[in-house]
Amino acid sequence: GQQVMQIPQYQHVQEGEDFTTYCNSSTTLSNIQWYKQRPGGHPVFLIQLVKSGEVKKQKRLTFQFGEAKKNSSLHITATQTTDVGTYFCAGSGGSNYKLTFGKGTLLTVNP
Amino acid sequence: GAGVSQSPRYKVAKRGQDVALRCDPISGHVSLFWYQQALGQGPEFLTYFQNEAQLDKSGLPSDRFFAERPEGSVSTLKIQRTQQEDSAVYLCASSSRVADPTGANVLTFGAGSRLTVL
Numbered sequence: 001g002q003q004v005m006q007i008p009q010y011q012h013v014q015e016g017e018d019f020t021t022y023c024n025s026s027t028t029l030s031n032i033q034w035y036k037q038r039p040g041g042h043p044v045f046l047i048q049l050v051k052s053g054e055v056k057k058q059k060r061l062t063f064q065f066g067e068a069k070k071n072s073s074l075h076i077t078a079t080q081t082t083d084v085g086t087y088f089c090a091g092s093g094g095s096n097y098k099l100t101f102g103k104g105t106l107l108t109v110n111p
Numbered sequence: 112g113a114g115v116s117q118s119p120r121y122k123v124a125k126r127g128q129d130v131a132l133r134c135d136p137i138s139g140h141v142s143l144f145w146y147q148q149a150l151g152q153g154p155e156f157l158t159y160f161q162n163e164a165q166l167d168k169s170g171l172p173s174d175r176f177f178a179e180r181p182e183g184s185v186s187t188l189k190i191q192r193t194q195q196e197d198s199a200v201y202l203c204a205s206s207s208r209v210a211d212p213t214g215a216n217v218l219t220f221g222a223g224s225r226l227t228v229l
Binding site for chain 2: 098099
C-alpha cells in the first residue's frame, strides 16, 4: 500500500533559525496536505497542494510539491516558539478520500 | 456545531471490556473519517462514511472494531473485547466534500478520544 515517509523525526532549533521537514511517498500522489498538531492537541489543516511543482506560502511557511508529485517539503523561516508542534504531511492517491499520514516531524524551539 | 465533538475525551477500560466512542461532526458535513493515532505516530485511517454509507472500512484492525453512522450525522466507533494494543487516540474528522478527483477532503479533526486498555 501507499507509504508516506517524513524526515527528520525530530528537530530542535533556536528561535529565529529556519526549519525544514521533508515528505516522500512510495507512489505518485494526487495531492498532499500538511497538518500541524500542537502538544496534546489534534491535527489542524495547514494547506493542500495539488499541482506538480506547486509552491505556496503562508507568512513564514513555504510549502512545495515535487515535480513528480512524490515528495513535498515544508520550510519555516525564522522560527518562533509558537511554531512548536508536530508537522504531518498526508497524501492521497487514486481514491482521494483516504489520506495516508507520515509519522510527522516534532519541532521544538528554544527561546 | 462549530467543530467536531468527540466523547469521551478519555476512557480507561479493562482488557476484554467493550467501549463506544462518539463523534459529532460539523453540521452538514457529508464525509466522516475515523483515524487511530498511536503515541508518537501519525494518524492511521480506519474507516470512511459518506453520509450514512460506510464506503471504506479497510483500515479497521480486526472484526472487533465496528463503526456506524445510521442517520448520516453522529458516528460511533465500537471496540469489542478491548486489548492492550487498542490503546491509542481515536480521532474523528469530517469534511464538507465528498470524494472527487480534483482534490482530497480537507479534514477538520475533533480533539480525539484517548483509550487506555489495562
